Structure formats: structure tokens, C-alpha cells
Ligand SMILES: Nc1ncnc2c1ncn2[C@@H]1O[C@H](COP(=O)(O)OP(=O)(O)O)[C@@H](O)[C@H]1O
């Protein structure tokens with residue numbers, strides 16, 4: 001019971017710190033998702049249009065995914081010339097993972113589009129770019145967002161790893177709580193992280209619903225639809 | 236220019252000029268195809284699967300590029316035009332409706348005008364009108380394609396192809412995936428639309444019945460991408476040029492074949508006539524139950540039943556006649572004329588439209604029956 005009370009008291013007492021760390025944490029989780037999508041989608045299209053290069057790109061991206069995150073956080077400042085404490089390192093590292101994961105699922109999504117729809121778009125006189133942006137991409141949204149949801153959850157937990165080398169995030173509540181033997185702080189860290197992951201996931205679900213109204217329009221014909229059809233046939 | 240002006244007749248809408256298409260390495264999918272497609276008419280490509288119909292169609296809008304030869308659209312080489320713009324100038328309807336699942340029906344129909352830069356509101360207004368043209372309730376416009384039946388989707392596909400009012404429609408087996416009842420309905424409506432719109436339609440099908448119903452001209456393709464025969468449907472049915480066409484048209488097609496059979500030997504009986512001028516003259520009497528009303532040139536204008544002779548004083552009072560049978564027409568036309576006439580007598584006219592007599596339904600039936608029996612016997616003989 002003391003335990004619960006400790007947690008409840010911790011939050012208002014450290015509100016400013018929590019707010020700052022949560023902000024840092026969100027920036028480091030969300031930016032890689034945005035950059036990841038912006039980079040992975042065009043790369044996926046290039047990989048599809050250019051088969052041999054595409055195979056190499058997909059293999060390379062899988063390999064990138066196997067590099068441990070801590071190694072990446074330590075290694076990147078050497079390449080980028082950033083400070084080891086900079087959030088940029090985490091953002092870049094997580095963007096690389098995001099691209100690696102999204103590229104494959106985007107290629108699959110684009111490949112799964114009904115060939116009849118694609119042929120029709122060509123026949124209607126779409127230019128390739130316009131077709132990609134207004135036909136292929138919207139139809140890939142469900143698969144794309146499924147990938148993004150995986151990344152969002154992964155990022156929320158991976159950002160904490162940066163705290164090991166001193167990059168500010170909710171992970172600091174763990175490192176700090178460990179050195180100070182302060183279990184309430186660790187518990188709050190876990191709670192807030194969990195909450196962030198849930199909220200972000202919920203937002204992504206809502207985003208998908210907003211972007212794909214057609215997937216919920218039931219093909220099963222309602223009585224109204226049947227009535228309309230009967231009228232059509234009679235006309 | 237020069238080569239076109241040398242050719243006789245009006246400029247064809249589409250001209251295939253020695254077109255060959257070979258997909259990598261294989262045998263030609265289309266082999267040295269040359270043909271003219273008439274403006275404002277329905278030209279049907281028919282033939283078994285794999286004989287190059289789709290390939291030929293898609294070379295018109297450059298979805299497929301020919302290996303050699305040229306295609307002229309309205310006299311202009313299509314290879315010199317921008318592919319995307321060329322395609323927007325032709326409607327395209329395919330077997331799977333190919334509608335965009337993420338767009339409402341209205342926005343699907345508005346696709347090409349939107350690509351051409353027409354403002355959204357205007358494009359949607361036009362799309363709504365087109366729903367009506369293809370016989371769909373306007374409420375359906377807000378639905379997604381996945382919420383429509385197969386037949387409705389094909390109608391939307393046709394509306395989409397018509398949206399930018401292109402002079403040319405390319406249709407690739409558009410009705411093959413719907414059930415026969417809906418197919419017949421869609422065929423009928425296409426013909427109805429075509430009467431108003433007079434588009435140049437190139438229609439691909441593997442179904443010879445559909446080809447003869449829809450086509451003003453029918454091109455029969457043979458395996459290997461060879462154009463076997465290109466003629467009016469009656470001629471293809473009556474006089475197939477070779478065994479391939481004969482086999483494809485089929486031997487077991489008695490009735491349709493007969494309906495195209497020349498009706499030369501239908502007996503034309505004399506008929507009593509009365510001129511329009513004589514209607515008001517009480518001294519001119521009639522003896523037959525039905526008297527044919529004709530003008531000074533002898534053209535038919537309806538019927539005067541004996542019982543009403545006294546009360547019919549002008550042409551407008553006469554009982555309207557049915558369809559006319561011109562000597563040399565098919566038996567089907569003769570039957571039509573007889574069955575559509577109020578007197579039960581089909582009016583036969585000469586080439587100038589002057590009445591020459593009447594044909595009787597019973598006699599036409601008898602001819603059809605006799606010809607059917609003859610044909611059956613011939614088939615039996617070849618089978619033995
Ligand atoms: N994209 C393609 N690549 C290779 N071969 C093709 C392609 N499209 C069609 N073919 C071949 O060309 C021939 C004609 O095909 P197609 O024009 O589709 O015939 P149809 O429409 O009459 O059924 C077939 O043998 C088919 O296998």
C-alpha cells in the first residue's frame with residue numbers, strides 16, 4: 001500500500017520533470033515514424049520498379065534491422081559528428097529501423113493492389129506519379145499503418161535505451177531509479193511508457209479509420225441497397 | 236496525309252496499318268493486322284481466348300506498344316501522342332470493373348474529367364447525370380464500388396468511360412463476368428446509348444452471339460493473332476470465309492442463322508389500296524376488310540378497316556401500320572412486318588419505299604420451319 005501511495009505522491013511532486021521527459025520521449029518516438037514513412041514509401045516504389053536493385057535494398061534493410069540499438073546509439077555520433085547526448089542519434093537510429101521495417105511491408109502492400117484497378121488507372125490516363133500518389137498509396141494505407149503501429153510500440157520502448165548513454169527520455173526514470181534504488185520512480189516510468197504506447201496506438205487506429213472509410217462500407221447488401229437495386233433493374 | 240487521301244471513303248476513326256505485336260521471344264500475339272474502324276459504329280473483335288483481341292485493343296490507347304506497324308487515330312499516328320493524354324481521349328471499360336475501391340461511385344465516374352482539370356463540383360455534377368444515363372439511381376453515387384452488384388459495377392464502368400465524352404470507347408469483355416440475364420440487359424442498354432451517342436466503339440468479346448447482337452461490323456480473330464474475317468455480322472454468319480470462322484460461328488446455330496437468311500422467296504400478295512386524296516371522296520368504296528392507305532407516290536401510310544371507312548377522312552385518322560419489309564430483307568424482318576401490322580399483313584415495299592403488296596405471317600413461319608429442317612438435315616449429313 002505504501003508502494004501505491006509512493007507512486008501517487010511521486011507524480012505531482014515531479015510533474016515538471018515528468019512533463020519534460022515525456023516530451024523528449026515523444027519527440028524521439030514520433031519523428032522516426034514520420035521520417036521512416038517519408039523515406040520508406042518512395043524507396044519501396046523504387047524497389048518495386050527496379051527488381052534487381054529492389055532485392056539488394058530489401059536484403060540490406062533486413063541486415064540493418066539486426067544491429068543492436070545500443071551499438072547504433074554509440075556508433076552514430078561518430079558518423080554524424082553529433083554529441084553522444086544528442087537526441088538526434090536516437091532519432092536517426094530509430095528512423096533507420098523504421099525504414100527497414102516499413103520498406104518491406106510497403107512493397108507487399110503495393111504488390112497486393114488488385115491488378116484490375118491498376119490497369120484501369122493506366123487506361124484512364126493517370127500519369128505514373130499521380131497514380132502512385134492517388135491510387136496506389138491510399139490503397140496501401142491499411143498495410144502501411146499496420147507496420148507503423150508495430151514501429152510506434154517498438155520505438156516507445158527503444159527510446160528508453162538511449163537513457164543508458166545519457167540521452168534524456170522516460171528511460172532516465174529507470175536508470176536514475178536504479179542507481180538511487182527508488183522503485184516508485186521506476187514504476188512511474190513503466191506506467192507512463194505504457195500509457196504513451198497505448199495512446200499512440202489508439203491515435204494510429206483512429207488515423208487509419210479516417211483514411212480508409214471504404215474498408216468499413218459493408219459489401220453485404222442492406223435492405224435499402226436491395227431496394228435500390230430492384231428499382232435499377234426495373235428502370 | 237497523302238496515303239490517307241488516296242484511300243476511298245471517309246477517314247476511318249481508327250486504322251490499323253500492318254500491326255504486329257510479339258511479346259518477348261514468343262510467337263506473334265497479333266500478326267500483320269490491317270483494318271479500318273468506322274466512325275460512330277460498333278466494331279466487335281471476336282475470337283477464342285488468346286488470339287490477340289485484348290492486345291489489339293490495348294495498342295489503340297498505347298497500353299501495349301506494337302512491335303511494328305502504325306495505328307492512326309483520326310489520321311494521326313498514336314505513337315506520336317502523349318500516352319496519358321491519348322488515353323484520356325478514349326473511354327475504357329474492362330471485364331473486372333476496375334473501379335477504384337477507395338473512391339465513391341460518383342468520384343469514380345468523375346475520374347477522367349478530374350484528370351483533365353475539371354473542377355470537382357462540376358465533374359461530380361456531370362457524374363451524377365451519367366448515373367441516370369446508365370440507369371442507376373442517384374443514391375448509389377455515394378456508395379463505394381464494393382457495395383454494388385456486379386451488373387451495377389459494370390454500369391458505373393460504362394459511365395466512367397463516358398464521363399469526358401470521348402469520341403472513342405474501348406470495351407474489353409465488359410459484360411463477360413455478369414450473369415446472362417444482366418448481360419442481355421446491358422447489351423440492350425449499350426445499343427440504346429449508342430443510338431443517342433454514336434461513339435466509335437471497339438468491343439472485345441469471345442462470344443459470337445454477343446458479337447452479332449452488338450456489332451455493326453465483326454472482326455473474327457483466329458489463333459495466332461490473324462484476322463480471319465472482317466464483315467457485317469449477317470455476312471459472317473451466312474458466308475464464313477474459311478473453316479476456322481465456320482467452326483467458330485458454329486453449326487448448331489440454326490435459328491439465328493435462319494433469321495439472317497434472305498427472304499427472297501417469301502410470297503408477296505397483292506393488296507387493295509386507297510390514296511390519301513380519295514379518303515374524303517364518298518364515291519370511292521372499299522371491299523377488303525383492310526385497305527392500305529398510300530400517298531400519291533404509293534408509299535404506305537397506315538390502314539383503313541372496312542368498318543370505319545366512312546369515319547376516316549384524313550391520313551391522321553388511319554390505323555398506323557407496322558414495320559416494313561423490303562424485298563430481299565431477312566426472314567426475321569418479314570416476320571416482324573407481319574406480326575407488327577394491325578391487319579396481320581406485313582407491308583412489302585420496293586427499294587424506293589413504294590408498297591408492292593403484303594406478306595402473311597403463316598407463310599413466313601412455314602419458310603423458317605422448312606429452312607430449319609433443311610439445315611438440320613445438312614448438319615446430320617456432315618456429321619455422318
Ligand atoms: N503482357 C504479356 N506478356 C506476354 N505475353 C502476353 C502478354 N499479354 C498477352 N500475351 C500473350 O499474347 C497472346 C494474346 O493475348 P490477348 O491479347 O490477351 O488475347 P485475347 O484477349 O484474345 O484473349 C496470348 O498468347 C497471351 O498469352
Ligand SMILES: [Mg+2]
Pocket residue numbers: 288289290
Ligand atoms: Mg482478352
